[in-house]
Structures are given as structure tokens and as C-alpha cells.
Amino acid sequence: MMNKNALTEARSSYQPKLPASLCGGSPTLTAPLAHDGPADIRALFPSTFDMAPVTFGGEGSAPAVSAPLRVGVILSGGPAPGGHNVIAGLFDALKQIHPDSSVFGFLNGPDGLLKNKGVELDAATIDRFRNTGGFDIIGSGRTKLESVEDFQKALETASARNLTGLVVIGGDDSNSNASKLAEFAKSNGSTLCVVGVPKTIDGDLKGGGIETSFGFDTACKVYSSLIGNIQRDAVSARKYWHFIKLMGRSASHIALECALQTQPNITIISEEVASRSLTLRQIVDTIAETVAGRTANGEQFGTVLIPEGLIEFVPEMGSLISELNELLASHGEAFNALSSLPEKRDFVAAKLSSPSAALYRSLPDDIANQLILDRDPHGNVQVARIDTQRLLIDLVESRLKDMKSSGAFKGSFSPLPHYFGYEGRCAAPSNFDADYTYTLGFTAALLLRDRLTGYIATAGGLTNPAEQWTAGGIPLARMMNLERRHGKMVAVIKKALVELDSPTFLEFAKHRDTWATTTSYIFAGPIQYFGPSEVCDQTTCTLQLEKGA
């Protein structure tokens, strides 16, 4: 049970802005159906592929709904700001559609659906969670719904609970699985409608009609506020280099957005590292040269943004990690029998390919240890656990030492590591995310009303005022791609990585040399809820640049 302070109390009465098109009866407009999907994907989704995108708010009155809707809801994967408002929007719309409609929340993610564990969400509960951060209204979880057995169990639960619809709030994987469940249900004669909602702070679930995932706006603002404070400290104390790792499992959207919001001296974009096949040494050299250059200009301080997923995008590190995963799987017993860390490191280094062994031996001991000790239940290296910010600090420090002896660096280097992640995932949603999630939840209800199974809820025109947004749905099956996973081809929604020719990256690339040599920091400041619209309602630079706004 969370307790409320004055801010939470005042914020609870915020009424999220809804597109004007959703304020009437909102009948459905169907787009023309394109009959040109790839045959292999269409074959996997025979019942849910040949459907067209829909928009709500056409002329005329809403379709008559004679029976109440009974809708289950699941929060899946890592939390993102606004999840509670998706459920509030869903609840409010369902009550408008039919006053006896109800929402049933499955506990702790997909697991609750498989095990038929959940709670009725009544109006008092919904009210308590309006405009709050977190996923604690029903909890979340990472269990995956992917096998036929899972789908059967899901349908059994839905039937036992008399559900007419199910809303899955999740990222790319969860929505891929929602699509498969929708297909499974429809092709097996079940009337259960399944609808997805695009969630992830990482910002990598977008494209094909989805302008952004919810939570990205708030999380980036929280991180940018902290980066701004640290930069103000850097320019005040004038003696520290701050190495800041930012959450974001693989794509660098968060680092890129925060760079645009705060203008740090250096920002590493994983996708660029991979595309240019940069080595760790090259990354370190660039940082060290920037440090030396700024120091020569009397600015013995700076900031570096590092995306959490960087390591896997450095091609040589990617090879090293795959080799380690294989090696530790095949020689686990001999490895485990060794008692000391130096022995373990030597054992591993001796079995690596020669370039990987050289790289491995060049890493600081604690990182070399992390690589072989911190493994997940499948035995794989836990890349997210690697203290990339400390690794870079160690390597830059040693590079600067060399440069100092050769006279290429004069001065001192005081680095400080930071990692921002958990601070942003459960922040209370910004106005943008509060409005966007409420709209998505509201839209999900309309999709269920119109029995549009296998759709993901969307809103469009998001750089306009919320009143002008469009709202509708896109068939999930049409977002699928075939990818090889664990040796098999599977249909999944492709993660949207940072494109090096996107307006967002180009804007960053245009300024980064200036930001490196000068001190052009922006102090972003904390999220505001009550001030002027230009302060409270502005969304991300990413979205504005992508929409040419």
C-alpha cells in the first residue's frame, strides 16, 4: 500500500486529455486492406493477417453493444510510466460502452493468466492508481506465453473467467505473443479477443503506425533531469568526469534522446559502434582525446553517456561474449573445479580464439571476472550486469596515463561512475505519458467493443495537442518478421534500433563535435505537472524530429 503525499494527492485528480475523436461514440473507420504481406508470415497467421488498420471517430453513432464486456488485463515485462493509466482508460471506456462491463487484472504478468490468479478491479482501486507510476496495481512478470500449451491454458482461464477480451500491455516480445494468442484463439473457434498495447521505456517498439511506446517520454525526462543536475555539478566543481550508463537493453534511443535534451560532451550510440565496427580501443581513444582536448582548454570536466547495451554492439566484444557462452557451457565442470579467479581467467583465456583472448586479457580484472561469473540461469553472460561505465573509466584512465607520459595529456582525470535505470521505470507519468496511456487504454476498449482481435492499440499525430490525436489499431500480425532464435525461425516484432540516417541521429551528429569541445549543457530540470503548457506537455526530441514537428 503506497501512501500519498501532497503532490500525489494533487496529481490524482488530473484528468488525462483524450483525442476529440474518442469523445463521441467513436465508430470505426477501416483503412483499405493491402493484400501484399509476405507469404511466410501470412501462412503463420491465417486468421489474423488479412485485416486492415482501423481508426476511431468516423461519422455516425457507435455500434450498439447489448451485453457488458468482461476484459482481462496483463502487465508484462519491465515497468514503464503510465501502465496504470492504460488500465484507467480501459476501465473508463468499458464503463461508457456498457455500465456493467468489468476489468479483471491478472497478477504478476502472464503467469497470472496461466495460473488463473487475479483480482477484480473496481472503481475505487482504479481511482487510487490514476496518474501514478509503477505496475503495482496488479504487478508484472516476465513469463512468456509462447507454447501451444500456454495458449490452451490462457483460453481455459479466459473461459473460466467469462472473459470476452484480453489486453496485453507489453513490449515487442509480449505483443508478438499476444498476436500468436489472438491467432490461436480465432483459429480454434474461441471468441476471446486479444489486444496489445505498446509499452517500453527503451523506445524500441515503434514503426508501422506506432509512433512511440509509452514510458519512453517520462523515463527520458527523469534521466535527463539527473544528467542536467550532474552537468551543472560538473561545471560548478570543474574537476570531475561523469560516466553515466543509461538503461535500455539493446537500442540506444534513451541515450540519444537524453543527449538531445542535455547536450553532454560525449554520447556513445551502440548502433553506430556496430555499424562502423568500432573496437573498444577506438571508443576509449575517442574519449581520452576529448578529455585531453577539454583539459587543454581549461575544462577539466565533462560527461559521457553510455547506453546499457553497448558491450554487445562492439563487434569484438560480441564475439568474445559468444565464445565465452559456448566455452563455459562446454567446459563448465573443469571451470567450476578451479578455485581461484586468476586460474579461472587463465583457463578461459587459453581456450578463446586469439583475438578474443587478447581482448579478454586487456580487460581490467573485475570486468574479466564479471564476464565469467555473472551468468543467467541459461549459463549466458549477463551483459546488463557489466559495469560498462567502470570498464570505460578504467580503460580511459590507463590510456590517459600513456598519453601523459608522451606529453599528449597534461592535467588530472577524476572520473565518477553513475547508472540510471530503476529511477525512471516507475516514475509517475509526465502529462504526455499520462494522456497517451489513457488514450491507448481507451482505444483498446474500443477495439474490444468492435471485436477487433489481434490488433495493437495506437494513437497518432502525437506531436500535436492531445485533442487532435488520432486513435485506432493495427493488426499485430502485419508487424511480424521472421527471426532466428535459439536455432529456429520464429515470427516476432522486430526491435526498432536507432537508424543512423534518422533525423534524430542526424541532429545529434550535426552538433556532437561542438558539444564535445565546448560546454553546451542544458539543465533539463524535473518533470512539471502544473505549469505552462510548453513546460508540461512537450514530448521527446526524438518524436518531434521524427515527425518533423
Add this chain to the structure above:
Amino acid sequence: MMNKNALTEARSSYQPKLPASLCGGSPTLTAPLAHDGPADIRALFPSTFDMAPVTFGGEGSAPAVSAPLRVGVILSGGPAPGGHNVIAGLFDALKQIHPDSSVFGFLNGPDGLLKNKGVELDAATIDRFRNTGGFDIIGSGRTKLESVEDFQKALETASARNLTGLVVIGGDDSNSNASKLAEFAKSNGSTLCVVGVPKTIDGDLKGGGIETSFGFDTACKVYSSLIGNIQRDAVSARKYWHFIKLMGRSASHIALECALQTQPNITIISEEVASRSLTLRQIVDTIAETVAGRTANGEQFGTVLIPEGLIEFVPEMGSLISELNELLASHGEAFNALSSLPEKRDFVAAKLSSPSAALYRSLPDDIANQLILDRDPHGNVQVARIDTQRLLIDLVESRLKDMKSSGAFKGSFSPLPHYFGYEGRCAAPSNFDADYTYTLGFTAALLLRDRLTGYIATAGGLTNPAEQWTAGGIPLARMMNLERRHGKMVAVIKKALVELDSPTFLEFAKHRDTWATTTSYIFAGPIQYFGPSEVCDQTTCTLQLEKGA
């Protein structure tokens, strides 16, 4: 040069609230002089001890000031939110007193005064920094003004710059030195007036008429906002224990205030650890038992707040650190000759007293290494650098492993370390700090107008609306105590530690058992500038409890 976003732009026009008593001519009211100070302190401050506290805003008109005032200003030590507003308040008041008055900023702390390096602060510069965080308007520094030579140099600079007054914005040490400089100037026939302003996010410069130091309010709100977000994540993900270290060099005021604002499961208060002579083992046991108890209740998550200075307050760790400092000073050469870390640790352990050796050997390797490697320029262990949050995680993890084998703990333990410090020092000031610092700067100008040298600027009644605050000054010499430092008795302002019988600690102590077993988190949310007064203007729980508000 910082660039502005919409928030900073909107915030720059905020007009800080000023006490009504400062809005007229504000003549001085003098309190009756108590003639009862300690003789040893009085002897050290013959010219500036026998002075009475003053208040501004008496009846009648302000004293006539015929010549403009020319005032130097110094930012000393770590930054704190509101420093720029002290200078803005000073500037505005000086211009009111005489339109030709001026402010000269010394660069990078006391060093700028010693080296006569500084800049004129004109109206355009002041305007650019109103209501912003940071100390970057003139920079700060940690050089100490303490020797007779320093004081002579300071007076030379003041005379070269034609200064009539000097304002020192700093913590306990900087204000102690400001007091000595005032005494030196007055007793040596200089007309320079020296005035202090109480700054520190640590909240340990208070008492004797100072209700709080500026910056404490904002920094605690920034940290509480982050702790709140993390707690919302804890209760959403339901699988992590977050160990959060909070800045604050020695006193635990920040941890205590954040505990009251966020209600975490465990908060360690250094002063209690010292007073109850707790061992590291006892602290670890308490945490481990709380983890086990919560896990048994189905709550496999939680939060622990750790004050940065903790280690030195654990008596056995304090002894270990002093022994290490001495040992490394006397055996430095032999120690440095050893090449490997295990050898260095063994060397040290063999020379420690038996209880310290046992404690040292019980520490995880990386902490044992930090203790002997991370030393400051004086050769002392850098206590602030010790990753106390990781140390506690390691020890709790190993304790829980033991408890698991005995059956006293069932479940898993996934800890995550955090450190919040630099995020708060340079945040833009809350309304409270913006108003309070502007008032202090304004008051400092009035002290200089009335030639009240050796005073520190104060405001009182701070839990009332700002319009009702009182403003005045207290003789710095009357705040002094004799303390032994580096073997000599010196006069210093005593750091105000957390008192275990204070209303703040008692309030915390009353609730902490409930907070440990239940989940009573408060989501504090980000600092708001534009909303309802109960959201934007409320100050700390500490101040409200201390004032019985």
C-alpha cells in the same frame, strides 16, 4: 555557458518571496547582549565576540547610506541549491541601498580571493542565473582561508578592489574561517566587513539561531524523488532489494529526512550506530533478519538507506581506519614495495591489532583493497569513496547464505546498489530554497549596510509562509567551540549531528518497525514549481518537526 530549455526559461522569472520585514527600509533591532560567553573563545575573538544578535525590520526608516557599497562574494566548498539566489538577493538589496553599489565575484572559491581573481557581476549576469542550480556563476573551491598569511592576502585583495564588504557562502569550516577573517580585519584596523551565509546540503550547520542550512531542502527532495521511484519499482517488480547510499559527509540528516519523506524499509542512522556502539555484524544481522522476515511475508523486496559517512561511525571500523592510516604512514615504503594485492592485504592484516585484523579479514576483497589503496593526498583512507552500499550487500548476502543453510531464510535475494549525491547538489532550488537563499543574500547586504562584521545572515520562522519570516544576523564568534584538530585546539563551529532525542529522530524511531515489516512507501515525486502551495512550498519534515509545526 548553459543553454535554457522551456522550464529554465519559465523559472527564470520567478520572483522569490521575501519576508515582509525586509520590504521596507528594514532598520536594525538589536537583541540584548548576553555577557556570558566562554572565556577561552572570547579571548580568541576580542573584537567580534561581544556583539548581540540583530533583526531587521524595526520601526522607523532605514539608516542613510551616502556612499555605494562594494561587496566581494565567495562560494566555498561543495555546491548547494540556491547559491546563485544568495548572490541575486545580495545584488538586489545592495542596489536598493545605493544604486551605485556593486558586487565582485571571486573565482573558484577562497582561492580567487587569495589570488585576486574575479569578475564584476552585472545585472545581466545576475539575471541569467536567477533561480538556477549550481555554483557556476563564479565557481567554487575548497581552499581554506586559515593562516595569518591568508588573512593578510585577503585584506590586500579587498583593499586593491576597494571592497567595503565580503560575503562568504559556505559550510561550518568556511564560516569558522570567515569569523576569524572578520576578527583579524577588525583587530588590525581594516574597515572590511565580513559576513557569512549558512550553506550545505548536509544540513549539519544549524542551531543557535540558524534553523537550517540552504540546499538541504532541495537536495533531500531530489533524493526522495529518486528513492520514491525506486520504491515504486521495488513494489512493482517484487524481486529486488535496493541498497541506496546517500551523500552527507558525516551527519545523517539527509538519510533521516529522506526516510521521513519516503518511508523505506530500513534506514541506518550513523549517530545511532556510534551511540549504541553497533558492530558491522550487528548492522548486517538486522538487515538480514528484515530481509528474511519480509520474504516470509511474501515481500521479497525492499529498500535500505545508508548514510555516506556510516563507516566512520561504526566504532570498530573507525578504529580499523585510524590504525590503517597510521600503519600506512609508518610502513609506506615496505607496503608500496609489495606488488600483489593479496600480499598487501596480508602485510596490513599482520600489523593490525587483533580485533581490527579480524574485522579486516572479514571484509570482502574489493572493500579491503579500497581501504588500503584509495587514499587522499594526506595518505588517509578516503572514507567517502568506500562503496558502503556494496559492502553491506556482500555481507548481507553471505549472512543470508548461512541463514538459508540453517533454514532461517527461505527465498532468494537480489540486491542492487545505488549512490545518490551529485544528482542533488546542483539541482535548481525548490521554492523554499529559492526564497530562503534570496532572503539570506538580501539580509547579508543589510548586515554590510549596517557594518555588522563577523555576523552570519539568518532567517527564522521558516515553517511559516515566507512573508512572515524574520531576518537578521548572529555573531559568528558566538557559535564557536574549541576542538582538537591535527593535535591543536582550534575554534570552529561544531557540526550539528543527528540528536537521538530530537523530534525528528523520535518520529522516525516511532515508525521504523512498521516500515520494516510492512510496505508503507511514499512516492515523493519530483520538485514542483508551478502548482498549489501545499505541493510547491512545503519544506522538510526535519524543519517542521524541529519547529513543532
